[in-house]
Amino acid sequence: xxxxxxxxxxxxxxxxxxxxxxxxxxxxxxxxxxxxxxxxxxxxxxxxxxxxxxxxxxxxxxxxxxxxxxxxxxxxxxxxxxxxxxxxxxxxxxxxxxxxxxxxxxxxxxxxxxxxxxxxxxxxxxxxxxxxxxxxxxxxxxxxxxxxxxxxxxxxxxxxxxxxxxxxxxxxxxxxxxxxxxxxxxxxxxxxxxxxxxxxxxxxxxxxxxxxxxxxxxxxxxxxxxx
Amino acid sequence: xxxxxxxxxxxxxxxxxxxxxxxxxxxxxxxxxxxxxxxxxxxxxxxxxxxxxxxxxxxxxxxxxxxxxxxxxxxxxxxxxxxxxxxxxxxxxxxxxxxxxxxxxxxxxxxxxxxxxxxxxxxxxxxxxxxxxxxxxxxxxxxxxxxxxxxxxxxxxxxxxxxxxxxxxxxxxxxxxxxxxxxxxxxxxxxxxxxxxxxxxxxxxxxxxxxxxxxxxxxxxxxxxxxxxxxxxxxxxxxxxxxxxxxxxxxxxxx
Numbered sequence: 001x002x003x004x005x006x007x008x009x010x011x012x013x014x015x016x017x018x019x020x021x022x023x024x025x026x027x028x029x030x031x032x033x034x035x036x037x038x039x040x041x042x043x044x045x046x047x048x049x050x051x052x053x054x055x056x057x058x059x060x061x062x063x064x065x066x067x068x069x070x071x072x073x074x075x076x077x078x079x080x081x082x083x084x085x086x087x088x089x090x091x092x093x094x095x096x097x098x099x100x101x102x103x104x105x106x107x108x109x110x111x112x113x114x115x116x117x118x119x120x121x122x123x124x125x126x127x128x129x130x131x132x133x134x135x136x137x138x139x140x141x142x143x144x145x146x147x148x149x150x151x152x153x154x155x156x157x158x159x160x161x162x163x164x165x166x167x168x169x170x171x172x173x174x175x176x177x178x179x180x181x182x183x184x185x186x187x188x189x190x191x192x193x194x195x196x197x198x199x200x201x202x203x204x205x206x207x208x209x210x211x212x213x214x215x216x217x218x219x220x221x222x223x224x225x226x227x
Numbered sequence: 228x229x230x231x232x233x234x235x236x237x238x239x240x241x242x243x244x245x246x247x248x249x250x251x252x253x254x255x256x257x258x259x260x261x262x263x264x265x266x267x268x269x270x271x272x273x274x275x276x277x278x279x280x281x282x283x284x285x286x287x288x289x290x291x292x293x294x295x296x297x298x299x300x301x302x303x304x305x306x307x308x309x310x311x312x313x314x315x316x317x318x319x320x321x322x323x324x325x326x327x328x329x330x331x332x333x334x335x336x337x338x339x340x341x342x343x344x345x346x347x348x349x350x351x352x353x354x355x356x357x358x359x360x361x362x363x364x365x366x367x368x369x370x371x372x373x374x375x376x377x378x379x380x381x382x383x384x385x386x387x388x389x390x391x392x393x394x395x396x397x398x399x400x401x402x403x404x405x406x407x408x409x410x411x412x413x414x415x416x417x418x419x420x421x422x423x424x425x426x427x428x429x430x431x432x433x434x435x436x437x438x439x440x441x442x443x444x445x446x447x448x449x450x451x452x453x454x455x456x457x458x459x460x461x462x463x464x465x466x467x468x469x470x471x472x473x474x475x476x477x478x479x480x481x482x
Contacts, residue, residue: 216467
């Protein structure tokens with residue numbers, strides 16, 4: 001709602017830094033998710049290892065943002081939309097850290113899959129991956145733009161994600177029901193598709209937090225946005 | 228039940244016999260046994276409005292109610308049969324700068340009762356003890372009731388002024404920035420006291436501290452240039468105000 005700057009320039013700077021760091025964390029998290037998928041589909045061990053190493057940056061940013069938020073609250077005691085921005089940023093960074101952890105899990109399982117022969121069924125991950133990445137992108141854009149409509153659009157993407165996830169899971173489970181020499185890889189793929197879905201779910205959490213930030217309404221767990 | 232104890236209807240007030248209005252048509256209902264905070268920048272009329280509630284502005288020759296009315300318990304406080312002195316027994320006031328009389332602690336609290344003609348020592352003793360307990364000061368001063376009130380710390384003097392106010396058992400306590408001259412510990416004690424007093428009294432507090440308003444009050448009214456901009460539950464005002472003006476003010480965006 002407010003478009004005027006604060007009288008305290010240091011307060012404005014602290015809020016702006018918080019937002020920029022959260023957005024940067026979003027960029028790094030997205031990069032880790034993309035690299036994990038590349039590692040899997042391109043059978044690239046080095047990229048998988050890079051994802052595991054790069055997670056440290058995301059972890060450190062989470063700690064920094066939590067610390068900065070604490071200091072900001074103690075120093076400036078924000079109210080209303082300022083307070084919601086700080087709280088939302090802290091919650092978003094927690095979700096981003098979880099997403100990056102899932103990227104690491106995907107990379108670790110991908111390393112195992114890479115050891116064995118190529119599987120055409122890996123491509124079944126792609127629709128879920130594309131959808132989850134789109135959800136993450138849109139959720140972070142809604143935070144950046146303070147756009148409730150964009151955040152609501154992320155929620156609407158969930159059905160499609162679920163459909164893709166179900167399709168891949170079904171295919172992998174079917175493979176596991178019969179004797180198969182690549183059973184370990186199919187087992188790993190069922191884990192991976194689950195984590196990809198979780199990335200989409202956590203992006204929904206981010207979108208819900210953005211809606212709270214902008215409208216002060218909590219729509220989690222089935223709540224609806226009032227006009 | 229929280230009925231509306233104080234009702235302001237289109238109240239206008241002027242310091243210069245009506246030439247300019249300091250308060251411009253404020254309508255507001257203040258519920259019983261709750262804390263209502265008035266906030267707003269200096270000169271917005273919040274203290275003036277507070278002083279209208281017990282007709283303290285009557286003491287200024289050129290002051291004038293230009294329109295509207297104030298009703299307390301349904302009674303128009305400016306009606307011809309209402310005596311301002313009598314009104315102030317029911318609507319007590321605590322000021323920004325604590326102002327105990329240069330008398331003993333006991334006499335400060337007993338003063339209001341004495342001018343009502345009460346002389347019975349047992350009655351006075353009981354009222355002094357009740358009021359000092361009510362203002363959370365009894366344990367600190369019970370062994371030195373006959374010593375000068377001016378020997379107390381600032382925070383204690385302010386709580387003594389609150390004891391003096393509640394000794395006459397008013398319905399309403401008006402507080403005009405009661406903690407602005409106090410340190411954080413004394414402020415916390417007064418705020419704790421306000422929270423306890425809410426059980427028995429209707430409190431209206433003017434404060435410049437947004438944190439204080441959000442901590443102690445149930446409802447908050449934001450004023451600007453003599454007008455009531457927004458009045459709502461305190462949680463709403465500080466978490467999601469409906470007016471941009473309110474949000475700008477409470478978050479320090481006011482130019």
